[in-house]
Amino acid sequence: MSNLISILQNAVTQAVEHLYGEQTEPGKVLVNTTPPDFTGDYSIVIFPFVKIAKKTPDAAAAEIGEYLQGKVAEIKGYNVVKGFLNLEIAESYWQVFLQALVQDQNYGRRPATGQKVMVEYSSPNTNKPLHLGHIRNILLGWSCSKILESVGYEVVKTQIVNDRGVAICKSMLSWVKFGAGKTPESEGIKSDHFVGDYYVLFEQKSKEEYETWQQTALANSIFEEKHKAGQSEKDFFKDFKNKWFNEYSTLGAEVREMLLKWEAHDPDTIGLWKKMNNWVYQGFDKTYHDLGVSFDKLYYESDTYLLGKDIVDEGLSKQVFFKKEDGSVWVDLTDAGYDQKVVLRSDGTSVYITQDLGTAQMRHKELGCERYVYVVADEQNYHFQVLFEILKRLGESYAGGLHHLSYGLVELPTGRMKTREGTVVDADDIMAEVIRIAGEQARERGEIEGISDTERAENLRKVGLGALKFFIVKVHPKKKMIFNPEESVDLQGQTGPYIQYSYVRINGLMQRIDKEHIDLSKFGEYTSIQPQEKDLLVALQEYPNVVWNAAKEYDPSLVANFCYDLAKKYHRFWHDLQVLRAESEPAKAFRLMLSKSVGQVLKNGMGLLGIEMPERM
RNA sequence: GGCUCCGUAGCUUAAUGGAUAGAGCAUCUGACUACGGAUCAGAAGGUUAGAGGUUCGAGUCCUCUCGGAGUCACCA
Known part of the structure; x- marks a missing residue:
């Protein structure tokens, strides 16, 4: 499916070249969705071209707008406000877009790149159970893996177990x-x-x-x-x-x-x-x-803790490392703004970073990935900067593909969680708790008619975990999180269940289509697309870019926020417009197709976050 | 002390250098004899820690100050 944004970017590039005789890069043309108070669907920022045009921003915008309207079939009209060129997209484009979208099971996915990437996460010690901090680590690692997979990487999910x-x-x-x-x-x-x-x-x-x-x-x-x-x-x-x-x-x-x-x-x-x-x-x-x-x-770790001795020899012969009189081996990174660092103790035993150097080499030999992502808390930022710098100096081929996905610690209102002081939010406990709360709330709202115990339990599990996972994954990884065990995880507002609920609504409609054999073929005759519908179409159009950016930035929170935004727009659509009792057959068909697409994208997007969708709740 | 990161409404947070900083929670007001109210609408809440600078344009980039965190082990 061709992307509207890139169509617009290319068209603007052509316009600038035709009108002003200057080459520009399509990727640098800024296309935003038009804010609510202005007419239009997408807006081009014209300021970057005013120097080339030697005209006022508004004059250049009008000129480019006129050119675009004549050349680009998708553009129905335009207006200019303070250097912004607002474009209106033709209904016919949205019809075509929606028809293609509803049939595309792989919308948002990219074809295989043939490249491999390793994502390492969790790395627990084997002396105590997992806690909330591990959950954040695991969810980040898991959803990054899913996101990278969906943009075409082969992902190897690994765990290093600190078992000694x-x-x-x-x-x-x-x-x-x-x-x-x-x-x-x-x-x-x-x-x-x-x-x-x-x-x-x-x-x-x-x-x-x-x-x-x-x-x-x-x-x-x-x-x-x-x-x-x-x-x-x-x-x-x-x-x-x-x-x-x-x-x-x-x-x-x-x-x-x-x-x-x-x-x-x-x-x-x-x-x-x-x-x-x-x-x-x-x-x-x-x-x-x-x-x-x-x-x-x-x-x-019991298999890898002795690794790295070879790398010490290698570093010495390449003169990246040097030996002190007592026999200890060091690397001097002061010219890169770091300190001197020990890589081998004077008694000949290796230290933490030596192990990591050895493990990196060994894994590359084994896996041969283009990229290696380490999901580790930000208290180890310095360690990874040093580790990557050393591998670069050793001339390792994969050094450019190393990435530390650093995330902020999960803290309590009283400060850091400490096992020794018993102030740890246990992973099993918090999962059970949030499922319990989901059950409590479900009871208050009234049970679903004719639901079996197993389906009920399964729904509560999805809702509870959906709430917990979304709560964690919606925050930018770099930010530290404060979790207050006194306040239960919300199930309303900007939450997982809110998004799940929009899916459940859609699911209800889809079942009606099957049951009542509703005919969707007349959707193309629908010509009066409403603002609530347009908002959904524009958002759906954005989805592949969102996933792509999330992959580039290693940032699942982009996907989480997108899903919330889409669900919010759907709830509004639902409230304002009738679907099954729409004013006409074409309107009904169009809205059902639109709903189906939203449902698909929500399910896929939440799937990238490791969150399942219930059919009912 | 050096280096790194963070500071946005009471709280949790969003915003590839672009228009009037967008949400949620909490507070207050409203909306279903139903395509499911875990929803929707409205009110109130902001000097984006502060001061300079770059830019047509700064929450975002640069400098300084303040506040918080992390790190600077022959620990892992």
Whole structure:
């Protein structure tokens, strides 16, 4: 289907060349939808051409308008206001557009590019269940994947599971010491929550140990010796906590011992690790399933944490890295505005960024993508800038295709969520809660007649999750979000259910078409398109551009806001105009086709966000 | 302190450098003997943190100031 915007852009380019003898780029011609108070459908901004034209903006606009009206069949009329050329589009164009649209199941999709892109998201630790922050990460990753797919990329959805390290050993040790042989089955607790409880318990026990230790003579003398002038005992011990855990804590020593045993492949430790990680995976699987997301390929940190040694050698031989006297290896990025960065410790072990360098190389060898998207919170912005800069300097072929999709943290009104302090909004809990609220509201509104229990539950699930997902995904990724658990997620106004409801209305009409065998063939005779209908047509026309921009910007919120806008226009249309009891057969047919198109686009658009549409609600 | 990001109505937010800054929530007023009211219409609410600058045109770009966040580990 040819795009009206590009038709207009090309026509303006021709007009400018014909009238003023200057070449311009069609892509740079600014075409906006005309604001409500002016007559017209689309407006061309004329200011960029006034220098070339050597005329006043209005004179140039009128000239170009006259030319366009004569040359472009789609343009019915024009008017000029303050340097803006407002164009009116002919009814016949909208007829053709609507007919093509209603038959095009793939509207908004682009043909395959033959290019691959990897999207990595979620990357959880296996010591606790997923929380609301993970949900944001997952939804961004999932919907970016869907958006990239729809514009023609082959997408490989990956997850790196952080399944090893100190944090994982903490929950393991805690279960060994305090678990008394209990299991998720014996306690009847979802298995990832079970493991998470032992992580929290560890932190409690550790805190108790620290508080007791602070009363000792040793602690006292350390405080006397090391505290800064004017620093209170409380502040000092807050800062000292990491050092205490590494050097004085019994629990800390036991955790480190466990980590060493794990690294030495001690069979008992590995067995314990596998058992507890499997509990966590079972729980994650359930959560991912409930969220409606999946992955194509999993990577485990236990397999990748030793990667990157080769890259250190490579960097040294390419003189991108340098070695210090103590044997540690560094990269100097000060000329790019960053700092010097360690890539290998003096004891020869690798650090976090070394792993990421190695993983990037390995994955490229395996997947061969043109682009790699990492969905990771914005607290790691600096890390990814450095990572990408190093890969660029190493001359990696894919370095230009790396992208960090950085998103703001989800915070509570009281600040950041902290597992240790129990102020975490759990992923499973919030999903259940929002579905419960959907049920509550449905009951207040009155149940649908003759609905089965299973369909009812399925609808509530779609509505509840629709509300939650839309709430998260409508906000620009870069912005931090504050989530107030006291205020339940809204189901009215600018929400998922609002959009779902417009779809349900349309669905009701579509069923009537089938049941009553309504004839749509006369839609072409409808010539008096109403403003409410025009608004919908213009919006539908925009959809492919919206998806394309969302893909370019890695920004699902563009699609979310578009869907809301389209649904809003549909509700208004519904309220103002009659469909089944329209004034004429052609009007009825036209409105039904228009409704069908809106329904399709809404369903597809929301699908890109991972939101399902109920048939009834 | 250096670097990065953010600051739009009471709250949550939208606006590829283009016309009078657009929505939702909350508040107040109205609209169904029904193509489904999880809807629609209206009222009220803004010096786009502040000051300069670039431009025909700035919420958007540049400089400075203020406020908030993140980061600057031989942690991950």
